[in-house]
Amino acid sequence: MSLTVEQIERYRSDGWLAPIDVMSETEATALSEELEAAEAAYPEELHAEHRNNAHLAFPFLSDIARHPTIVSAVSSLVGPDISLWSTVLFIKEPDSEAFVSWHQDAFYMSLQPANFVTAWLALTPSTVESGCLSAIPGTHTGPTDHIDTFADENILTRGQQIADVAEDRAVHLELKPGQMSLHHPWLIHGSQPNRSTGRRVGVAMQSYLGGEVRPISGEHHVMHIAGQPIDETFVEAPAPIGVCTEPGRAARAAANQAFADVLYAGAEKRRSL
Numbered sequence: 236m237s238l239t240v241e242q243i244e245r246y247r248s249d250g251w252l253a254p255i256d257v258m259s260e261t262e263a264t265a266l267s268e269e270l271e272a273a274e275a276a277y278p279e280e281l282h283a284e285h286r287n288n289a290h291l292a293f294p295f296l297s298d299i300a301r302h303p304t305i306v307s308a309v310s311s312l313v314g315p316d317i318s319l320w321s322t323v324l325f326i327k328e329p330d331s332e333a334f335v336s337w338h339q340d341a342f343y344m345s346l347q348p349a350n351f352v353t354a355w356l357a358l359t360p361s362t363v364e365s366g367c368l369s370a371i372p373g374t375h376t377g378p379t380d381h382i383d384t385f386a387d388e389n390i391l392t393r394g395q396q397i398a399d400v401a402e403d404r405a406v407h408l409e410l411k412p413g414q415m416s417l418h419h420p421w422l423i424h425g426s427q428p429n430r431s432t433g434r435r436v437g438v439a440m441q442s443y444l445g446g447e448v449r450p451i452s453g454e455h456h457v458m459h460i461a462g463q464p465i466d467e468t469f470v471e472a473p474a475p476i477g478v479c480t481e482p483g484r485a486a487r488a489a490a491n492q493a494f495a496d497v498l499y500a501g502a503e504k505r506r507s508l
Contacts, residue, residue: 236304238311246312246417250375251424253408253416257304257356263412267358267436269295270324277479286324288490290475291458292483296322297474300440305354305415306461309443312352312417316446316462318469320344320351320455321494325390325437327366327429332388334366334428336396339374340441341420342381343395343498345452349420350445357410358436365435366427368416369405375419383503388428392498392505397423410437453497456490 246252273293274281290296300319327333341349361367384394400423408416418424420442429435449468456472457465465471472490475483499505
């Protein structure tokens with residue numbers, strides 16, 4: 236489903252768009268249950284410190300990333316030639332302290348131009364109580380200085396955060412299971428701890444790259460989604476052909492290593508990915 240002209244204009248103005256219906260609540264709940272089953276079956280591959288790029292080892296997550304409704308909406312914003320830079324499983328346990336500080340995705344991604352977009356799909360209710368994504372509208376015009384905190388409960392790699400944010404302007408992007416939000420790579424956003432009694436589970440496709448996007452530095456492993464072949468300045472990461480196969484785990488490990496090298500460039504330390 237392509238976005239309407241009104242939706243595109245709203246995204247260009249505010250830097251975000253939500254909610255967008257992707258699938259039924261029943262389908263989203265089934266995927267949440269499949270994820271929990273995969274966590275139980277492959278605990279070494281899916282745990283709190285190892286939730287990046289799981290779409291390269293688990294076909295059901297790769298299928299989410301290539302969902303026609305998501306891809307159609309994304310193509311309305313970045314064009315027909317699309318690749319996927321990474322995915323992150325954003326999971327907050329009930330009544331936990333985990334949070335995401337105010338930040339901009341593009342600040343550490345080493346990509347240009349900024350013709351890419353993050354899709355955040357809810358597999359469980361994402362509400363203010365459960366710590367939904369919050370955003371500051373209109374803050375997607377360019378970079379803002381970040382500081383690295385490496386705070387224990389901060390889900391972000393470096394615990395990076397923007398110090399001065401007009402939090403009184405924040406909007407809360409509440410989503411039902413099966414709905415997604417889209418946000419610009421320079422949009423200032425974050426999320427608070429989960430104070431509900433249920434698990435908050437979201438899959439972030441961070442980010443879908445338009446065809447003209449290129450690396451500034453570092454090695455970038457991306458998965459082809461639609462349109463023309465991936466430019467040779469990227470490394471093409473294959474979609475998985477089985478559940479957590481040896482080639483799939485190897486592709487994920489290589490992508491995560493490259494991912495870490497880019498995100499942690501210049502950092503004083505690293506955390507597990």
